[in-house]
Amino acid sequence: MAHLTDAWLGPLPEFLQQSGDQGVVPVVTPAGDKFWLVCHHALARRVLTDKRFSRAEAVKPHAPKANDAQPVPDSMMSMDGTDHARLRRIVSGAFTTGRVAGMAPYIERLTDQHLDTMAALGPGTDLISGLATPLPLQVLCSLLGVPPEESHQFRDRVEVLFDISASTPQVKARRRLELVGYMADLIERKRQEPADDLLTSMIGAHDRGELSMAELLTMGLTLLMAGYETTVGQIGLSVLHLLSHPRSYEELGGRPDRLAPTVEELLRLTPATPLSFTRVATEAVPLGDVTVQAGEGVLVSLLHGNRDARAFPEPGQLAAEGQDAVHLTFGHGVHRCLGAPLARLQLQIVLDRLLQRFPTLRLASGPDPFVWKDGQGTRGLSRLLVDW
Template identity: 85%
Template sequence: MADLTGAWPGPLPELLRQAGDRGVIRVDTPAGDKLWLVCHYALARQVLTDKRFSRAEAVKPHAPQANDAQPAPDSMMSMDGADHARLRRIVSGAFSTGRVAAMAPSIERLTDRHLDAMAALGPGADLIGALATPLPLAVLCSLLGVPPEDGDRFRDWVEVLFDITASTPQVKARRRFELAGYMADLIERKRQEPAEDLLTAMIGAHDRGEMSMAELLTLGLTLLMAGYETTVGQIGLSVLHLLSRPGSYDALRDRPEELAPTIEELLRVTPSTPLSFTRVATEPVPLGDVTVQAGEGVLVSLLHGNLDARTFPEPERLAADGRDAVHLTFGHGVHRCLGAPLARLQLQIVLGRLLRRFPGLRLSSRPDPFLWKDGQGTRGLSRLHVDW
């Protein structure tokens, strides 16, 4: 197991630094609760697939929490069993391999447009502001049918909601109210002017009685929020990882056939989402050397699981020929990230285009070329200055 204390770049929740080499430990959370933290890969997969660890129980009042950045009770991510399957079925088609592959030409055009603008500003730029932030937002807005001119407002709302420490609960509550109001207005506009987008399809599902209005509102916001912040973070983390390790970017540039397995390895070693959402045991469950009692909360360290040397030999090495085991960055089981194919596609297009357009890309020589976001539920950078 990799020792993250002091060695892992960027801020991490303090509870992740307590793990050491233990498979399951008791930790104190920023919310003031005690939870079990699961760190070994095999135990993590057990928790993420065992129906006795409930997401629905974890969002009930007085359930133990890791922080206050939790999805709403009527979110698909907060449901178990039939309710979860019902909502997932409504939107899963939009994220199928074929539907996502069909989005490639438009994402390539968007990426080229941002890279053209970045090149015009060169020979240096902030990759986060120039590419990593606007691209995922534009992709998601196009998928759902959010007008492009609303993108900046949405971005500001989401960054506050993902913040764990810097924004007060009152500020978060106000942003949630504003976002819900915006989505309700957008739904009404879509009713008047239907389009070939996911939100219009979701409205049709509501009209057929397949989901409530509250579920429609929350699902629309969930798809936008979950797919935006994590992808922004993943693009920045992946590029930083390559550029901060001598020869890594050049090696990938010279061997483009290794791009796909390298992306999987970048997702594994530097995930933008280091922790799962909390789950609550519905009955006593043996887990490694402990027994989790009914009502107790469990968190999975996706980061520790991804670096478990029992499963991933030489865990911090990027294995360009691939790994036998599947990483946990997108989760596991029924709650596995619906947008994983879209995130992969964006990473493949972004890195592929960067390698071709900017073969000499490197970290800027200016002081402090990158700055970490702090207090966020996801890991990421607020700036990444590069030269070429």
Template identity: 75%
Template sequence: MSQCPVQRLGPLPEFMEQGPEDVVRIVTPAGDKMWLVRDYALGRMVLADKRFSRADAVRPNAPQFTDAQPVPDSMMSMDGAEHARLRRIVTGAFTNRRVAAMAPDIERLADQYLDAIAAEGPGTDLVEGLAAPLPLVVLCSLLGVPLEDSARFRDWVEVLFDISASSPREKGRRRLELADYMADLIDRKRRRPGDDLLSSLIKAHDQGDLSMGELITLGLTLLMAGYETTVGQIGLSVLVLLSDPPAYEELVRQPEGVDAAVEELLRVTPTTPLSFSRVATEPVPLGSVTIQAGEGVMVSLLHGNRDGNVFAEPEHLASDGRDAVHLTFGHGLHRCLGAPLARLQLQIVLHRLLRRFPTLRLAAVPEPVVWKDGMGTRGLSRLLVEW
């Protein structure tokens, strides 16, 4: 598909620079030392190996990457049977069949946003007009969060994902506000249940399968994890295509190639560049080093997805797909539950965007692209386009 290397990675910390070493020692933004895995095969091993614990990584004295980490009772912070118990409760909402049933509503929603963009044109900020609002409405609909609350929720989440600009105290205050909001929403849903995921989770709590704390955390986890990452992925994917006009034009001519393009865009420009940290429970040989018990490890999904030993010409978008599976959604027991929904939204957005705006291009202004800086995920705060 693309003859132009994909180089638009945006701001990244120095330790994310490319290098020959498979596993390197880094100093995290929190000031702790950790190991960073930059090899695809070793990364998959760490993500799937039970000797690398997520639960140990959220204990008080564990090495930390930043203060923007999941709480201990989050599904993303659990191992073994506890993790499996919570995951089993929500898995049904994200099966391929259930997600496919959401396609017509997402298509109508995308068309509404594109109608508004066309009426405003011939130029717009694609983040504000499409990438940011669509995933939020989709997730609110899935969980049963009233749409009138979505703007407030968006402000909360952006503070929690911000690594550098907001203080731990500010994050703590927003977490409490979010937890209070979710507890109040659960109370309202209990009185008037609906056909949504949150109502199903409340039923699981009433049957004794979830504690109240787990119910609140699970509801917030599903909203937060699915929002910021999908917003970022839509913006980053469109930016890559617009940075390589022949690739965009090829998809306009051959829209049947969009689904394959989505997988390549997920691979080359993941909105989540790093896995959550894990802590070794025993000495584990890993490439050229041995990780000692108690040491922290993170996997660079960005490096793994561009491992030349696995992906030929990794900087290019392959039009015929790849044999290996990218790491953007993780690997192993903690693989992202919402992957089918994120993938579907990206496919629908690109199909609709290409058909509606075949001459779409970056706006001819001094700064059409503004990156979010200091965030736990990669993404854009502005993407100015014209047609």
């Protein structure tokens, strides 16, 4: 397996810029803590399903940390076992394949509106600010029940919470309190005027005693934050990959039957989330050629696992017909991303509409047509200028 130094991957933490040939390697994270980094696809799947690697232990105060952009303890992403299953069950119905498919016409209308604006602005427009950022925000606000005119209440604050270098823990704490205050106010308004949305459904679950007020607040913010930042990143990264390999974009335009497998390949090759959340071993666990001791931290490199030649015959290439192994971008096991069907649908619609409207789409000429976000817990672009 090659080092992850491809210029198209953008800035990565230093501990990720290494070979994954050994499968499991010791690393020191930016937080200064020692971890085992899992780079082997099969071993990654094992870690993500083995109950001995605990998410709940990983958010305790003295657990090893990868960075300070970690979920709070009452988040569904920070729980194990029955607590995790209880919270997941409450919201999973909103993310079934059938329910998500029903949102397709709405997402298509939104995408067309943003592309109309791009066309009016003309070549040289920024696809990130013009499409990749507003679309996921509108979709999530609609699903959860956030009034569209209030989306600015959390958009800028969310980026601060995902920032792992530029903002201090104190700034993050203040932004988190501001977001909690907004969500608490929105919940009270939903109680007075319930609607057919996910937040109203979650309020009903709280009233039935199925989740606490703290869990309700955290769940609302988690669904918005996680689904927003990662989908913005995934749209930008996927379009960049296609435009930096122009033949792939051109060929895809004439083969709509290849859209779905191409989306899966783009998710595999350039995931917005490069790493799993941290896990801590609750007992000694043999893993590949090492033994992870109780109390030690484990991170799964989704980037390495997705490019593992032991699982993918064309690890660094976009395979036109897809590949047999399943990528790790949405995770694996009980913590697999709930929003995967919604993220996948948005990406498919965006690429389909772009190919139809702008068959000659290309990176803008001139210096720096794209700019990477740096210091974020997720990967993405702050700018992607395009011509056609």
